[in-house]
Amino acid sequence: MLYFLCCGTRAEAKEVCVEAQCSDMKALRCFCVCSLLLLEVSSGLGDLRRPENVRVDSLNTRYVLRWDWPHETAANQSVSFTAQYLSEFRMRKASSEKYWKSECENVLELRCDFTGAELHYNGLYLLRVRANTSQQSSDWVWIRFCPDKQAALGPPSNVKLNSIEGDLEIIITDPLSSTNQSMKTFLDRLSYLVQYWRRSEEPQKAKDLETKNNLVMLTDLHRQTLYCVRVQSRDDFYNKSSIFSDTHCIRTEGQLPYWQIFLYFLISLLLCFLLVLLLFFCFYKMFTVFKSTFRPAIQLPDHIQELWLSDSEKPQLLAPESPESVCEPLVVVSADLDAVAVDEHLNAEEQDSSTHSRHGSGDSGVYSTEEDSCHRSTHTDLQTSSRKHREEMHDGNRLEICA
Secondary structure, eight states: OHHHHSOOHHHHHHHHHHHHHHHHHHHHHHHHHHHHHHHHHHHHSSSSOOEEEEEEEEEETTTEEEEOOOOOOOTTTEEEEEEEEEEEGGGGGGGGGGGGGEEEEEEEESEEEEEGGOOOEEEEEEEEEEOOSOOOOOOEEEEOOOOOHHSBBOSSSSEEEEEETTEEEEEEEBOOTTSSSSSGGTTEEEEEEEEETTSSGGGGGGGEEEEEEEEEEEESSSOOOOOEEEEEETTTEEEEEEEEOOOOEEESSSSSOOHHHHHHHHHHHHHHHHHHHHHHHHHHHHHHHHHHHHHSOOOHHHHHHHHHOSSTOOOOOOOOTTTHHHOOOEEEETSSSHHHHHHHHHHHHHHHHHHHHHHHTTTEEEEEEEEHHHHHHHHHHHHHEEEEEEEHHTTOOOOEOOO
């Protein structure tokens, strides 16, 4: 043993010291510590620096070894890392170096995943890592790892809620290992802390329930109330606890109180009344628009309405080719015009008619006689319409159409 400390390498000296730590030889243990310090001081200068801050991030059975490398190397050298593991009971053998298994060799990342190494959850292991270059390697950095004590415990893999007749059923699925096995296979004292509260309350006022069962039934709950639930995993042996699972909420079943039923009835009745009122208003607006479009408020003159309503005096449309079609001028007379202007217009019409009659008499006597009688009747109708118009001017200020 002293040979390894004095003449051996630093790695061999460390193996001897680890073996000495497993025994009760206190004097030899102190001697090992002093020798290691001397070896580090004497040969540390000029050697490749070791990784720092070596630790294990673990959850259930997933283990990742991490370290830091804050040092600098030559520009033409690249640093890689090698990580190994060994069961602690093999360190007691003199030829323990051959039992080391490399999990990561010459990796550039500052991490090494030991999940695939199949480390037993209840075992005790030694993990080590060193830095490598093309010319030299650093010393190993050791760390002792006990999974069941140091590995963090994960929350339940799934939480499901069911509302059954006013009660709340909680189905808890165990945390799973890297091989999808239940963590109860490794932890005999695995239990759960169930917290539940009403949605209207704060999570700090939640009620706690500890259980080892995967099926939990919550009773004495308020009916038709929204409850929220979250679950935490616990291990009493090492006093480990996980983070809480995601929060799940569900509404309990049951009959509503009478005051709530009455309140909902009033609200629905008010909404129906507002809906009917809105529909009636829309229908009234549509009816007003249609009425103003297809039946406007502007009325035709009375004499035109009388002619339109009278079957015997309905105006007949004549074809333009008919020789009986006569075009007469249409005169628009304002209500405030003087009656004298109307008479002058009628006299001018009469003179034109008589002149037209005299010119046409030279062609045919029969035609002139018929035309003269036609003009007389037209003149008579025009006078009658003018008198009627003057009588209606006293009743209103409307515009009339005189034919």
